[in-house]
Amino acid sequence: MTDHILVIGYGATGRHAVNSVLATQPDARVLVLDTDYLAVAEATANGAVAVVGDGRDTCALYDAAVEAADRVIVSVPDDLNAFLITRAVRPLNPDTVIVAIIREAENHTIFESDGTVTVHMGRPGDQT
Numbered sequence: 001m002t003d004h005i006l007v008i009g010y011g012a013t014g015r016h017a018v019n020s021v022l023a024t025q026p027d028a029r030v031l032v033l034d035t036d037y038l039a040v041a042e043a044t045a046n047g048a049v050a051v052v053g054d055g056r057d058t059c060a061l062y063d064a065a066v067e068a069a070d071r072v073i074v075s076v077p078d079d080l081n082a083f084l085i086t087r088a089v090r091p092l093n094p095d096t097v098i099v100a101i102i103r104e105a106e107n108h109t110i111f112e113s114d115g116t117v118t119v120h121m122g123r124p125g126d127q128t
Helices: 012-024 037-045 058-063 079-092 105-112
Strands: 004-008 030-034 049-052 069-074 097-102 117-121
Touching: 004 012, 012 030, 012 037, 030 037, 030 058, 037 049, 058 079, 069 079, 079 097, 079 105, 097 105, 105 117
Parallel strands: 004 030, 004 069, 030 049, 069 097, 097 117
Antiparallel strands: none
16 A cells, blocks of 8 residues: 555544544545554444554554555553653655654644644544
8 A cells, every 4th residue: 555644543532533534635645553453443334444553653553554644643642651752653665755743732732843843733532
């Protein structure tokens, strides 16, 4: 798979991201990476290709073809893990656009410090 959108984390926010992409770009190739087998099954039923694995793990990222992803959406419930995932993704695909959905406003500058990550605030009460 090449030229696809990789969504890391398939909780409520990750599902919303996948649904939005597929609604606006029906031919988009979406791949989901999540640690939860049930989430992977749900993503597959929703029309995405899905892989079980941890976004912080290089092997799992290669299984998800991160090196060929046009965009990577990081939608995990913990900002520290989201940051670690962005740091794992960047060397494997220096040209991809990374969108990280964060929870805590004070973490915004940490994500943007290298100028390579677009950050969006999760809505209060959202669970990824």
